[in-house]
Amino acid sequence: MHIPDHFLSPTTWIGASAISGGALAYAAKKTQKKLDERQVPWMGVMGAFIFAAQMVNFPVAGGTSGHLLGSMLAAVVLGPWPTMIIMSTILGIQCLFFQDGGITALGANILNMAVVGTWTGYGTYRLLLRLLPGTWGQKAAIFAGGWMSVFLASIVAAFELAFSDTLPLSLALPAMAGWHSLIGIGEGLITVAVIQYLLRVKPELNIAPIKGGMNVHG
């Protein structure tokens, strides 16, 4: 759901850029406080994996495709603050090097995917983890977090399109929500699978949330 140039009005993209700029500055401060040097390679590797996975569009239905977002995946492994840095860096590289997402829409894309995607996914996961017991409960929480991150990021994108007078909300909302509720199923499944893999190769990975959400060491 990388928004290209000219989909958003100046008011919308400048406003979105201001919000995501502030959020990123705060995330950088939090990350500096929390990030352990042993987690640094994991930050690079999670980013590399998410970049690569985002290139692989999977078909969903009716001639439409989707790809992994990855905010939820990174948030479970490294916590939400570094995830905001990771996702924003990926979005910046995609925009500047590969013309995926417009430079004017970069702030909005960061807001949708690095801020909204990260926190709604991670919040859903944290909430469900408390309600659902056992490893299956954990898997369900991860799946739901992944689905929610894509779904709500697309809802915010729909509002941005509407604010920009590109598409009325009455059309943008059901269309974006509809397609992304399907794409979110792929997000949930891939996120669960990758975390299962990580837990197998790195059994000490503690995906139970801890204060500050920093889980990987070494």
Added chain:
Amino acid sequence: MFMVERKKNMGRWIGLLVIALAIAAFLSPWASSSPDGLERVAEDYGFSEKADKSVLEGIFPDYLIPGLDNEGLATAAAGIVGTTITFGLLTLLGKKMARPSADSRQGEEVSD
């Protein structure tokens, strides 16, 4: 002992980096070329042509490295380049942001 531990741990993240590069090289050329969710909405409601003109030209538009005739190869190369840049840039950023690990500052109080 610590070095051994370090080496053992290093293997784990390198494994995921290898997987990322393999996805970029071998899976990205097979990605679905159908429009994604937003592109589909833009096509259905007739505003997709707004995206035709980009404000800033990317270096490798559409994830294709120029000079490679085969599109699959050009995509795979772009995937490897992008994955490597992402890894490098985030590792640098992380290094600048991270604090020393709890191990290397034993005796200090660990606040979290």
